[in-house]
Amino acid sequence: DVKVTQSSRYLVKRTGEKVFLECVQDMDHENMFWYRQDPGLGLRLIYFSYDVKMKEKGDIPEGYSVSREKKERFSLILESASTNQTSMYLCASSTNPLGSYTFGSGTRLTVV
Amino acid sequence: DQQVKQNSPSLSVQEGRISILNCDYTNSMFDYFLWYKKYPAEGPTFLISISSIKDKNEDGRFTVFLNKSAKHLSLHIVPSQPGDSAVYFCAASALGGGADGLTFGKGTHLIIQP
Numbered sequence: 001d002v003k004v005t006q007s008s009r010y011l012v013k014r015t016g017e018k019v020f021l022e023c024v025q026d027m028d029h030e031n032m033f034w035y036r037q038d039p040g041l042g043l044r045l046i047y048f049s050y051d052v053k054m055k056e057k058g059d060i061p062e063g064y065s066v067s068r069e070k071k072e073r074f075s076l077i078l079e080s081a082s083t084n085q086t087s088m089y090l091c092a093s094s095t096n097p098l099g100s101y102t103f104g105s106g107t108r109l110t111v112v
Numbered sequence: 113d114q115q116v117k118q119n120s121p122s123l124s125v126q127e128g129r130i131s132i133l134n135c136d137y138t139n140s141m142f143d144y145f146l147w148y149k150k151y152p153a154e155g156p157t158f159l160i161s162i163s164s165i166k167d168k169n170e171d172g173r174f175t176v177f178l179n180k181s182a183k184h185l186s187l188h189i190v191p192s193q194p195g196d197s198a199v200y201f202c203a204a205s206a207l208g209g210g211a212d213g214l215t216f217g218k219g220t221h222l223i224i225q226p
Contacts, residue, residue: 042118090156092155098214099161101158103155
């Protein structure tokens with residue numbers, strides 16, 4: 001089974017901090033995605049990547065950046081954390097960007 | 113503009129009965145549809161999918177129906193079990209429609225009552 005691992009389940013950070021969320025997948029998938037989930041808003045795409053060193057903006061990229069230096073790892077960076085970035089962050093990977101995804105367990109980030 | 117709509121934020125069903133979750137879409141280019149299930153503090157897990165060349169796909173207790181003319185799909189769970197209590201997300205994609213991946217609805221919280 002494909003496994004997508006997010007390094008932290010819960011994080012608490014201060015406003016203005018630079019935050020790194022790490023995601024690793026073990027099935028050699030080309031495609032990786034970062035979503036955030038908020039009540040009443042569903043899953044919203046932040047950034048995605050189709051290959052190493054390649055990245056594309058999703059629907060809500062403002063305040064975020066990403067890094068994909070290795071195929072198995074996709075990092076989400078909050079350049080200067082703000083309270084409105086408090087959310088559940090979900091990483092996913094897929095062999096086909098239009099097919100089924102495998103999600104990680106999520107990182108619940110609280111910015112205080 | 114929301115391209116995938118799940119108009120019921122929550123749904124309560126008695127154990128053993130049928131659960132019907134609905135999803136509407138506006139983009140006529142969508143040709144592949146998926147349902148995901150999510151428990152609290154876990155990531156979504158893939159449940160079932162359907163291609164636009166079909167109008168029904170069945171997997172055990174789960175059946176997805178697609179009505180292309182109405183741009184509507186539904187997920188039927190029969191019989192409903194307590195472990196089915198979760199948030200269900202409808203998702204859609206369009207082959208050749210760009211590199212944006214899946215578009216998700218806002219989710220429906222299904223509650224199975226004993």
